[in-house]
Amino acid sequence: MDQTSGVCELERLLEEKSDILLVGHFNPDGDSIGSMVAMHSYLDARGIRSTMVVPSSFPEFLHFLDPENEIRDFVRQPDAALKAIEGSDLFICLDFNSMSRVEGLEGPIRRNGSPRVVIDHHLGPELSDFVLAFSKSDISSACEVLFEVLMKMPDIDGKVSNLPARCIEALYTGMMTDTNNYANSVFPSTMDMASMLLRTGLDKEKIQSAVFDNFSESRMHLMGYMLQKKMTVLPEQHTAYMILTKSEKDRFNYKEGDTEGFVNLPFAIRGVLVTALFTESDSFIRVSLRSKCSFSVNEFSKAYFNGGGHAKASGGRLYMPIEAIPHYFEKSIEKFIASYQGTPFDK
Ligand SMILES: [Mn+2]
Structure with missing residues (x-):
């Protein structure tokens, strides 16, 4: 499926569904948390309710992306995570290519049976598990795939300044961490995206120091x-x-x-x-x-x-x-x- 028709289909699903669950992979990293938070913040700005769930805890240096502790962690809050999954009518899977990557959440998500969308950059996505896939591997990160999708959404209309500030910050974090601070998997599109995000006035130093200068x-x-x-x-x-x-x-x-x-x-x-x-x-x-x-x-x-x-x-x-x-x-x-x-x- 080409991306434009994919975006129409995503738009249709977002209009139709009311309880969206965003899920990241086991041992979530900056890209997984970043893409979830970015999607959550985008949906929030549109007045669409979504819940973020991860199969296991994420590193403390990423907590700045979730200042209000909205992300449900299946290890620490199993009941809240399962309850959110039960009530969902659409799953958006971020930064993984196979349902096995959500470990203990795979069973509950499959049992719920609601449609699943994947936004990811790993090789060989298990397409039969998703009604809609935005998948590209010659790209820096899931955040970059998501950025491309968001830029095509009718309300964003190709203008980065239409994205919420929190969304921009989260997208930048995911891209920066997945490229190991722009050392690996950097494509021309990666730098294009970085420069577009920076032009919005994003505080790059704040993110840099939250991620890299924050260890014990x-x-x-x-x-x-x-x-x-x-x-x-x-x-x-x-x-x-x-x-x-x-x-x-x-x-x-x-x-x-x-x-x-x-x-x-x-x-x-x-x-x-x-x-x-x-x-x-x-x-x-x-x-x-x-x-x-x-x-x-x-x-x-x-x-x-x-x-x-x-x-x-x-x-x-x-x-x-x-x-x-x-x-x-x-x-x-x-x-x-x-x-x-x-x-x-x-x-
Ligand atoms: Mn990634």
Whole structure:
């Protein structure tokens, strides 16, 4: 479906439905929270009621986007989240491509049975799960996809100044965080959007400092410790990885979001083109993978880490003792490189 007819269809759904639920993915990041808040603020300005729900808690540095604690978090407020889902007649899914990404909320949302719209930028959306999809992968973020959609809405009429200030702030935050502060996944359209948002008088410094200068002292100590003690570089594979255990999390008073950006740190080493971060949690090991070259971490994750995402940024999960990770990871990367079609370390 082309975007123009998609926007008409979305407009029709918004007119027809009265209890809209906006949902982000598990472990929501800046793009997920940003796109939800932006959509919520847009609908609010139109007098359309919507509720925001996430499957798990989001990092504290994003709380400035939700000053009135409107976002329902299924982990902390399961009853409120489920009640909101029950009463909804339209779901708008933001920043994920598969219903499995909402974890515990998937069942309740499917049981409700109301139509689902997806606004996302991941590869391979599961289209059969949605009545309407705005999906593009050669773009910075879900916020950028949403921005394109909003600009085509009749009431916005292509004028950024018609968007509410909170919507603009949230869109900027999502784009800024998903590009790792304009380092990755930046397209000409990304800069166009950034400049259009900035022209509205958006306080970029405020967002910048809320997101990047807002960590605890113990998080800085954790970062130093990880770099000094927990980073392994595999020069032949142009790869570096780090492992964070549960006991180390406790030792450094770990809070949700504290490892944000850690996976990108080894890229500062000359020759490192692929990175991985393994974080132990109660029931599984969270895997984050990044690439600066033709090595597809999406394919790598699908093959060895029960996950996927983008060619240059992917996630996954492992169910094994944390001590087994170095061997498993090093063997996996050797096998993956050996089976690679073409050269994995091209630009
Ligand atoms: Mn995203």
